[in-house]
Amino acid sequence: xxxxxxxxxxxxHITELTGAVPQELHLCEEHARQYLTQPEDQAEAQPTVxxxxxxxxxxxxxxxxxxxxxxxxxxxxxxxxxxxxNQGRLGCPHDYVCFAAELEPLLVNIHGETQHRGKxxxxxxxxxxxxxxxxxxxREMKEAIEQEDYEGASQLRDKIRRIEKEGQAS
Amino acid sequence: xxxxxLASRCGEWLRGSGPESDIxxxxxxxxxxxxxxxPFIRRCTDADRLAIEKAVRDAIxxxxxxxxxxxxxxxxxxxxxxxxxxxxRQLISRELADAEGARGVAIEAGETFAVMINEEDHIRxxxxxxxxxxxxxxxxxxxxxxxxxxxxxxxxHEQLGYLTACPTNVGTGMRVSVxxxxxxxxxxxxxxxxxxxxxxxxxxxxxxxGEGSQAMxxxxxxxxxxTLGRSEETLLKQVGDVVPVLIDYERRAREFLIKESQxxxxxxxxxxxxxxxxxxxxxxEETMHLLSSVRMGINLGLIEDLEIPTVNxxxxxxxxxxxxxxxxxxLDTSDRNIERAHYLQRHLLRKSGENGAEKN
Ligand SMILES: [Zn+2]
Ligand SMILES: [Zn+2]
Numbered sequence: 238x239x240x241x242x243x244x245x246x247x248x249x250h251i252t253e254l255t256g257a258v259p260q261e262l263h264l265c266e267e268h269a270r271q272y273l274t275q276p277e278d279q280a281e282a283q284p285t286v287x288x289x290x291x292x293x294x295x296x297x298x299x300x301x302x303x304x305x306x307x308x309x310x311x312x313x314x315x316x317x318x319x320x321x322x323n324q325g326r327l328g329c330p331h332d333y334v335c336f337a338a339e340l341e342p343l344l345v346n347i348h349g350e351t352q353h354r355g356k357x358x359x360x361x362x363x364x365x366x367x368x369x370x371x372x373x374x375x376r377e378m379k380e381a382i383e384q385e386d387y388e389g390a391s392q393l394r395d396k397i398r399r400i401e402k403e404g405q406a407s
Numbered sequence: 408x409x410x411x412x413l414a415s416r417c418g419e420w421l422r423g424s425g426p427e428s429d430i431x432x433x434x435x436x437x438x439x440x441x442x443x444x445x446p447f448i449r450r451c452t453d454a455d456r457l458a459i460e461k462a463v464r465d466a467i468x469x470x471x472x473x474x475x476x477x478x479x480x481x482x483x484x485x486x487x488x489x490x491x492x493x494x495x496r497q498l499i500s501r502e503l504a505d506a507e508g509a510r511g512v513a514i515e516a517g518e519t520f521a522v523m524i525n526e527e528d529h530i531r532x533x534x535x536x537x538x539x540x541x542x543x544x545x546x547x548x549x550x551x552x553x554x555x556x557x558x559x560x561x562x563x564h565e566q567l568g569y570l571t572a573c574p575t576n577v578g579t580g581m582r583v584s585v586x587x588x589x590x591x592x593x594x595x596x597x598x599x600x601x602x603x604x605x606x607x608x609x610x611x612x613x614x615x616x617g618e619g620s621q622a623m624x625x626x627x628x629x630x631x632x633x634t635l636g637r638s639e640e641t642l643l644k645q646v647g648d649v650v651p652v653l654i655d656y657e658r659r660a661r662e663f664l665i666k667e668s669q670x671x672x673x674x675x676x677x678x679x680x681x682x683x684x685x686x687x688x689x690x691x692e693e694t695m696h697l698l699s700s701v702r703m704g705i706n707l708g709l710i711e712d713l714e715i716p717t718v719n720x721x722x723x724x725x726x727x728x729x730x731x732x733x734x735x736x737x738l739d740t741s742d743r744n745i746e747r748a749h750y751l752q753r754h755l756l757r758k759s760g761e762n763g764a765e766k767n
Contacts, residue, residue, distance in 0.1 A: 248692060266692060266740075271501060286575060314446040326527070329446040330562035330570045333577070340574060344567075347575055350636025353568030355579045356549070358556050368443035368560060379452060 240265035286325030290343050294322065311335050313373045331369045371400055410480070410489050414732040418496065418518030418535065421723065423715035425538020429706040430654050432586040432626065432719070433535055436544045438552055439571045439580035440530040443560040447572040448525060456509040456525050463524045466558035467513050473554075481511045488737065491728035497535065499523055520551060528572050528580075530555070539585065539650060541643045549639070568635065578635030583646045587653060590625040590703045591660035598627075601656055605629070610649060625699045629653070661707060676704030680713075684755045688744040694725050694751065717754065725750060 238247045241263055249262075249269030264272060294303055307319035316328030318336060327333070333340060344351050374397050381390035420433045441447060442462060445455050464479060482490060482503060490504040499512050503526045510525035523531040532555075534548040562570040568578040576582075592598045602612045611632050629649060631642045664672050679700035682689075702718045704710040723729060725747050731738050738746055 248690075266690065286573060314450045316450055324449065326449050326572045327447055327574070328450040330441065330443060330564070333564055333567055333570055343574055344577070344635060348578065348633045348635035350633075352566060352636055353564075353578045354636060354641070355568065355638035356552070357568070358561050358563050359553075360556075360560070365443060365563075368562075371444040372446050375452075375455070376446075 238263050240268055242268045286343075286347075287323060289346050290322050290325070290339075293342050293346065294339075306339070309336075313369050313376075315376060329369070329372050330365075331372070367400055367403070371397060374400070410485075410492060411732060411735075413496070414492065414729060417716075417720045417723070418498075420518065420535040420537045421716065421719040422537050423719050425536060425540050427650075427654055428538035428715070430588055430657050431539040431650065432588055433537060434540045434544045435536075435584045435586070436534050436541075436548045437582050437584075438530075438532040438548055439528040439569065439576045439582075440532065440552070440555075441562040441570060441572070442529050443562040445529065448527060448529065449572065451508075451525075453508055459529050460509045460511060460524050462559060463522070463530055463555075464511070464513070466555050467522060469558050470554045473515070476516050477513050478516070479511055479513045483508065483510050488728050488731055492732050495723060495726040495728050498533075500526060500531070502526055520547065522551075522555075528576070539654075541583065541585075541647050544583075545639060545643055575632075576634050579637070579639050579642065581634055581639055581642060582630055583642055584628050584630040585646060585650050587627050587629065587650070587657070588625055588699070588702060589627055589653070589657050590699055591664055592657050593625050594664060595660045597656065597660060601653065602627070605649060610646065625703075661703070665707060672707075673704075673709050676700050676707075676709045680704065680710060680755075683751050686748045686751070688741070689748045689751070690744055691726060691747065694747060695722065698722055698725075713755070721751065721754060724754075 239245070240247045243265060245265035245267070247263035248266055249264045262272065294306070298306065307322065308317060310317045311328055311332050312335065313331040314329035316332060318339065321327055321332065321336070327336075341351055374393055378390050378393040378397065381387075381393060420435075425431075425434075442459055445451065445459050448456075451459070467473065467477060467479070470477075480493070482493070482499065485493075490499070493499040493512065494501055494504050496518070498514055498518065498521045500523065503510055503512065503523050506525070508525065510523075512524065513522040515521065518535065520532070520534045523533065532548055532551055534544045534551070536544045536547075564570055569580040571577050571580055589598060592601060605612055611630050612627055629646060631646055633642070637645070679697040683694070683697050683701065698718055698721055701710060701713065702715065705713055705715055705718065724733065727738075727743055730743055730746050730750060733750070734746055
């Protein structure tokens with residue numbers, strides 16, 4: 238039997254027990270090593286997240302609604318819902334706010350709950366607005382530079398510096 | 408930090424001590440954290456990655472009690488064999504090794520904890536303890552997290568907890584994993600049955616199988632899947648409740664084997680030991696396989712001139728990058744198989760020679 242990823246003979250036969258049905262993998266030594274040294278949550282998480290969200294989207298919406306939703310983007314980092322849906326990874330902390338309605342059923346699906354219990358940082362979630370501002374301003378500065386709007390970029394840079402300084406003082 | 412020095416040593420989590428260490432290899436906990444003022448990794452520019460690396464490094468350097476004990480390794484500058492070495496050592500993930508751009512890992516001298524920077528999340532804290540030590544591992548990682556939190560702002564949401572790049576980690580950001588060595592459950596063919604029952608309580612199990620139905624190394628990792636809505640204590644308890652049940656099953660399977668087929672078992676273990684001591688070329692798959700039998704043999708008193716920490720160490724030191732680091736040169740697969748056989752001979756024969764015991 239050949240390795241699933243290359244022409245070498247498959248010498249490792251791995252049974253993945255994490256899913257609903259055990260899954261058989263046949264790999265050469267090199268690919269088995271690569272597969273097995275992924276942390277358990279990475280080997281599985283990505284297909285699971287995008288699969289879960291795609292399934293959930295198809296249930297609740299028409300194709301038209303879905304196409305519209307796909308184009309929505311985060312005002313802070315610029316990621317579109319389509320990109321998240323495909324990659325299974327979010328673009329910035331603010332995505333949990335701007336895609337809250339879409340994420341909620343997904344979180345219920347994965348965790349069975351939507352209310353955090355347990356440790357919280359001592360300084361709490363204060364100053365979050367200031368921090369999302371920083372993410373947005375840095376992106377705007379990069380875009381300004383790309384468009385050769387150097388005056389705009391330098392104003393943005395001053396703004397970023399000011400906010401960063403306020404942060405350090407607190 | 409000198410990686411060559413690290414190569415010849417061995418992390419504390421492999422010392423084979425700690426509760427239930429005949430069956431439980433290690434307890435690991437990781438926490439995923441992100442800085443509040445940067446996008447998640449996928450949306451980061453090169454400048455963002457550099458700034459995150461600097462902010463986290465600075466925070467680590469400011470922790471008083473870590474001075475002189477924690478070294479930073481710039482993973483982006485390492486050659487491939489050194490990155491592979493850190494993966495085998497379980498100090499960094501495959502993802503961090505293979506990524507591009509600014510990234511690194513801070514490693515505590517005893518290898519009890521590591522802080523990965525710019526992995527899937529900005530920060531991945533990891534604590535490794537020998538044996539079954541959930542509370543000890545949690546106390547340590549909780550403390551590490553609190554120290555860092557004094558100097559950086561973590562992305563946190565009132566309702567959703569710690570925010571992570573992947574929604575599967577949001578909330579506590581915590582993954583608890585216990586690595587178990589379960590050869591007797593494999594030999595008695597009970598392993599699938601035991602684990603199928605675990606899936607009902609949302610714990611994940613990963614098993615590594617070799618040729619046919621024979622387990623490769625017979626190692627299994629149990630970890631929590633849910634991170635949101637349950638406190639760290641609840642998650643620890645969830646894993647902590649199941650592990651003793653598995654240990655009990657494994658012990659009973661071992662007793663059964665000793666009682667019903669001691670001759671066969673002794674034969675299997677002795678042959679495994681014999682091959683490891685005398686082979687002239689050997690793959691890492693076969694090595695894992697045979698070391699697993701030998702490890703069980705020691706625990707059952709069938710092999711008396713070898714100790715568990717030596718075997719634990721051999722599992723790591725016979726992997727490709729370790730062999731090359733220890734030898735100091737690059738080796739292709741067939742040269743590695745020869746080098747591996749020599750390495751095993753040196754360490755197994757020397758061991759039995761030192762103790763003056765006869766080897767079968
Ligand atoms: Zn392959
Ligand atoms: Zn965003």
